[in-house]
Amino acid sequence: MTDRLTIGQLYPGKVPPAAVRNKALAPAYPPNGPSFQRLLENELVRFSQHAEMRLAQRGIELQPDHLTKIGSAIDKAASKGANDSLIIMSDMAFIVNVKNRTVVTAMDSASMQDNVFTQIDSAIVVS
Template identity: 40%
Template sequence: MSMEISRVYDPALTAQNIVSQKKEQDAALFSKVLDEKKQSVKLSNHARKRLTARDLHLHNDDYQQISNALTELEQKGSKESLLLYKDMGLIANIHNRTIITAMNMQEINTVTNIDSTKFIK
């Protein structure tokens, strides 16, 4: 005589697994969005106006280069930095990942209230 173990269908257990999987997916999505947000670069209204007035342009690939520079500066403990990029100077708040002003290279004579400078190639 063989003993057969029968599996009992438990709808509550199945629903619990679905809820658990959904929570895991939501947590992963939230983590991804948070990581993307941490890597994003923001422009202050002042910086937007300065870029427009000086006919300076930033494209999508520029933002990635700037983001990488901000990450490096943050790891080194910088707070306010002058980023020298292409034909412009950008002053950034490192903690907020925000470009707060922009200038062309001819305007960079004296820059104050920064603790670092980064040349972005």
């Protein structure tokens, strides 16, 4: 009684062995799961709920090139070992958690005036 059983023996004609082997090669994300573009966007820059609320309140509209610049600034901050950074870009500023690649809050030029930025360990000026 030490004979090994295979799936083909348990369910003859129901499950071909090739189908069992191909399951191991199935993609990590199902075809109807998140798109590659969506995954890529999540890897570049994320926005906290607070940051999204501030963007809406202050009428800040971000273009794709802004997101690319923020992502590049996060990469530079990470390479220097930063944790929480202030990113200043033309008439906008963002506080970013570098490790999570998440924008924590966003400010327009009016909100930046006479403001003190606390709990940051680095600042990046992006042109």
